[in-house]
Structure formats: structure tokens, C-alpha cells
Amino acid sequence: MRMKTIDLVVPCYNEEAVLPLFYEEVSEVAGKRPEFDFRFLFVNDGSRDGTLKTVLELAKRDERVKYISFSRNFGKEAAMLAGMKYSSGDYVCILDADLQHSPELILDMLDALESDPALDVAAAKRSDRDGENKFKSAFSRQFYKLINKMSSVDIPQSAQDFRVMRRKVVDAVVSLPEYHRFSKGIFSWVGFNTRWFDHENRQRAAGETKWSFGSLLSYAVDGIIGFSVMPLKISLALGTACSFVGLVYAAYIIVRTLVSGSDVAGYPSIICAILIIGGLVLLSLGIIGEYLARIYLEVKHRPVFLIDQTNIDPMGK
Numbered sequence: 001m002r003m004k005t006i007d008l009v010v011p012c013y014n015e016e017a018v019l020p021l022f023y024e025e026v027s028e029v030a031g032k033r034p035e036f037d038f039r040f041l042f043v044n045d046g047s048r049d050g051t052l053k054t055v056l057e058l059a060k061r062d063e064r065v066k067y068i069s070f071s072r073n074f075g076k077e078a079a080m081l082a083g084m085k086y087s088s089g090d091y092v093c094i095l096d097a098d099l100q101h102s103p104e105l106i107l108d109m110l111d112a113l114e115s116d117p118a119l120d121v122a123a124a125k126r127s128d129r130d131g132e133n134k135f136k137s138a139f140s141r142q143f144y145k146l147i148n149k150m151s152s153v154d155i156p157q158s159a160q161d162f163r164v165m166r167r168k169v170v171d172a173v174v175s176l177p178e179y180h181r182f183s184k185g186i187f188s189w190v191g192f193n194t195r196w197f198d199h200e201n202r203q204r205a206a207g208e209t210k211w212s213f214g215s216l217l218s219y220a221v222d223g224i225i226g227f228s229v230m231p232l233k234i235s236l237a238l239g240t241a242c243s244f245v246g247l248v249y250a251a252y253i254i255v256r257t258l259v260s261g262s263d264v265a266g267y268p269s270i271i272c273a274i275l276i277i278g279g280l281v282l283l284s285l286g287i288i289g290e291y292l293a294r295i296y297l298e299v300k301h302r303p304v305f306l307i308d309q310t311n312i313d314p315m316g317k
């Protein structure tokens with residue numbers, strides 16, 4: 001019987017410090033399951049340090065090491081997509097290069113998938129947020145509450161990108177052509193039978209996190225705009241409510257003028273009304289602008305990533 005193949009997709013951005021450790025530790029874990037054929041698929045996301053050099057050295061030493069190197073930094077979403085597109089394994093596992101995702105869990109996930117044919121995805125969610133900035137984790141909790149309320153996708157709190165998927169799931173994810181990718185939403189949107197594994201995040205083995213608060217915020221906006229039109233509906237509702245209040249107030253003024261004549265008082269209320277309505281108009285325009293900007297980028301049909309070099313033959317896979 002043919003050995004089942006597993007592609008480990010690893011997005012890497014400035015990870016030279018941790019890659020050798022990662023390779024050692026994951027190789028050791030893979031060695032515990034000789035019945036599977038493991039392959040590494042490193043995606044170098046335009047690193048500015050020696051990541052590519054390290055990957056090339058690993059590839060020279062070990063023929064299980066495949067790589068894709070981007071022409072510049074395209075972001076983790078693009079790196080995951082590239083890895084999945086170029087993968088060919090029966091299973092595909094996505095995990096971070098920094099060893100925060102415990103490689104041991106891959107074996108549990110694989111066992112679950114092997115023993116239950118009805119299961120299609122084994123995914124990790126964080127059981128704790130220890131060791132993370134308090135502000136960052138509060139922000140992230142609110143984000144998941146909001147996106148689950150606002151959109152039809154259902155993303156568990158603390159869902160991670162760390163997962164093992166069957167081929168059919170990977171094909172489904174790759175078939176979504178959108179430019180602005182929010183994988184957690186996409187994984188949920190494509191469906192399939194998923195089991196969640198609790199996972200305690202480990203400390204980053206080396207190097208440092210690539211996420212600033214600004215990039216987290218833009219990731220959150222991408223998620224909400226990409227999977228929900230609720231902000232547009234809210235601005236419509238607010239606009240409607242304001243117009244209604246305005247109309248009622250106008251009727252009141254007309255009646256009052258007819259009854260007791262006109263006066264020129266009311267300057268503060270006019271200023272308030274102008275500020276509130278003006279603010280709402282600008283807010284709504286901004287929200288529409290966000291959607292418009294995304295439509296603009298989508299219709300350009302630009303590729304999500306550009307490859308500079310790789311040792312994978314996309315035809316032969």
C-alpha cells in the first residue's frame with residue numbers, strides 16, 4: 001500500500017533564528033510515525049534575514065524539504081495559501097515556524113483523522129492566553145464575539161491556524177479566489193467536519209512576533225469586512241433613525257412656530273444636529289469606502305503572492 005503523505009506548510013517571515021530548531025524538533029516528531037511520509041513545505045514570505053539561506057541549506061540536506069520563496073513580504077495569509085496551493089499530500093498541516101504550535105499535537109490530530117473517516121479537519125484552539133499581552137487578548141476576545149455576531153461564519157474563540165486537513169478540504173480552501181484572505185473565516189465558511197483540540201501555546205522558541213497592534217487591527221477589519229455586510233446595514237439603520245428623529249423635530253418646530261411664532265434661539269441645537277448628522281454621513285461613507293476599496297482590489301485580479309524561487313514542480317506536484 002502507498003504511504004500516506006503529509007505536507008507541513010510553514011509560513012516563515014524572518015525566522016532564521018528558529019528554523020533549525022523547528023526542523024530538528026518536527027523531524028523528531030515525524031520520526032515517531034514511520035508509516036507516514038512527511039514533507040516540509042517552507043514558505044519564505046520575503047524575509048529580510050537569512051531565512052531563505054537556512055531553508056536552502058535544509059533542502060540540500062534533506063530531500064523532504066520543499067520551499068517556496070516569495071518576491072517580497074505578502075503576509076501570512078498569502079504564505080498559507082501558497083503552501084496549500086503547492087501541496088499535494090493526502091493531509092496538509094499548517095503550523096507556525098516559531099514552535100508555538102506543539103509539533104506533538106500533529107500526531108494526535110493525525111490519529112484522530114485516521115481513526116475517524118467522518119472527520120475532515122483537526123484544528124487547534126488555544127486553551128489559555130497566558131503569556132500574552134492583556135490588552136491584546138481582551139481585544140482579540142471582543143473581535144471573535146463581534147465577528148460571530150455579525151457574520152454567518154462561526155469561529156470558536158481562540159481558534160488557531162494550526163490544523164491538519166484532508167486533501168478535499170485543502171482543495172476547497174484553495175478554490176476560493178478572494179484577494180483579501182481571512183483564513184479563519186474561510187476555514188469555517190467551507191464547512192466540513194471539524195474537531196477542535198485544546199492547545200496550550202508555548203513560548204516562541206526564538207525570534208520575535210511579527211504582529212503589531214496596527215496589523216492586528218487591520219487583520220480584524222479584514223475579517224469583519226470580508227465576512228459580513230453588517231456594518232453597511234448598521235449605517236443604514238443609523239441613517240434611518242437620524243432622519244426619523246429629524247422629521248419628528250421638524251414637525252415639532254413647524255407646529256411650535258404656528259402656535260407661538262418664530263424665534264431665532266436654538267443655535268446650540270443646530271450645531272449639535274449638524275455635527276451628529278455630519279459625523280454619521282462621514283462614518284457611513286467611510287464604511288462604504290472600506291467595501292469599495294476591497295471591491296476595487298478584488299476586480300484587479302492581482303495574484304495573492306508572487307514566487308521568486310521554489311523546488312516544487314507545480315505540474316508534477
Ligand code: UDP
Nearest residue numbers: 011012013045075076079096097209210211
Ligand atoms: N508570518 C509570515 N508572514 C508575515 C508575518 C508572519 O509568514 O508577514 C509567519 C511567521 O513567520 C510565523 C507565523 O506567521 O511562522 C506567525 O507569526 P508570529 O509568530 O509572528 O505571530 P504570533 O504567534 O505572535 O501571533
Ligand code: MG
Nearest residue numbers: 096098100204
Ligand atoms: Mg508566533
